[in-house]
Amino acid sequence: MTVHQSISDETRPAYNYAYLDEQTKRMIRRALLKAVAIPGYQVPFGSREMPLARGWGTGGIQVTAAIIGPDDTLKVIDQGADDTTNAVSIRRFFERTADARTTEATDEATIIQTRHRIPEAPLKAGQIMVYQVPQPEPLRKLEPHEAETRKMHAWAEYGLMQVKLYENIARFGEVTTTYDYPVMVNGRYVMAPSPIPKFDNPKMQMSPALQLFGAGREKRIYAVPPHTNVRSLDFEDHPFRIQSWEQPCALCGAADSYLDEVVIDDQGGRMFVCSDSHHCETRRAEGHRGAMLADASVLHLVEDKP
């Protein structure tokens, strides 16, 4: 087996390129091809032990490890941010094991591994999104038995999910699911889009990018090919709606991005900022200024380059 060559002498790798052995990569690659051929169907795969705990993105890491090559540029985000712990450690993992080129710029990346967000910048043809999925089974909270949910998918028995959404509306007047909002893929399989906010669901519809999903603990891989119909479940009289905010991003002034609420003092002070850190930085570099940018800059929380 070829050991990756370009790592310096002091850190001799005891593992294959991109960490996984070739037999494991073949197994994952076969699962990926079947997943692409049956959009939204969860393909079982032999998830391996990874050098981080299950639940920290091992599914996404295994998918990325099986597809990444020397020509790729990798971006990793965690809740939209490039600089949070999970994103930094996964990026460093691939820098060390696959000598990967990494970037924070969405449009430069060929592979974007993500936890819980889709970037705000539109994806392009040829890009691959890799989602880290904690619970791949959208029906699991309604039916705990795998043997049953498998039959429900086999026979497209999705009435239970519609009932759950209906009960939400009956009780609260609207569907209260705000993340991991179930979608129907290619008119056949109900799929968990991973815990992305429902704000991001419309970005999956007919996306030009290939979307791959890896659930390490639950040992499932699934996929949405480019230009595939991904419809969020709803009712005619209660159409699917995304979140909206009353104020724009406090740092860059964006009114059309997904905002995180940040507590800034113990007096009840709040600010809303873009969850996509690269999007926010790009906008600030372009000269967009939010209401609290100057304050945040004084505290050295962000750089303010007018």
Added chain:
Amino acid sequence: MQDDNQIHAGFSDPVFQSQSAFRALLAALSEPGLACDIGVSVETPVGLEPATAVALLTLADYETPIWLPAALRNGPAGAWLRFHCGAPLVDDPARAAFAVIDGAAPEPKLAAFHAGDDQFPDRSTTVLVQCAGLAGGETVTLEGPGIAGQRAVAPAGLRPDFWAEIEGNVALYPLGIDLLLVHGAQVLGLPRSTQIVEAR
């Protein structure tokens, strides 16, 4: 050049060659109807198209039974696959994870391969169809996941009822076999999710 008893070499650099070949296969199946260059060349045994050989080296191993036409199975291609992939070669098309067929040969029918079962549609056969060309044949318009709008393909050298068989396969969705049409170093994906709009 070489005598038939000698097994040709496989990948010279298995890690990176299989990675780039896989990306071509992934692109082919995620954008059906688009001819993708497999981008790697190996010394191919008689009877296998270069892209067929590379695809099987990339994907097949001891877990994946392969079905080959008898002439290939008993020839250098069979020996080459046994040696490099360690894959069992099976007689029954329905047991195969991968199969190689000649697009012009009347048998076996696509329906002879495993279409998966309703709870595990992923267990179906992936069939590599070696054809005379990926262009210049009868034009067929495709639509479905992976295709923005519609896409026309015209692979050459396929048996007359091939597209009718494909329609039968598509009707099984979400079951069905997935096909890769192969010619030379090029591969064109035709997964079960791709529908035929019109054949002319």
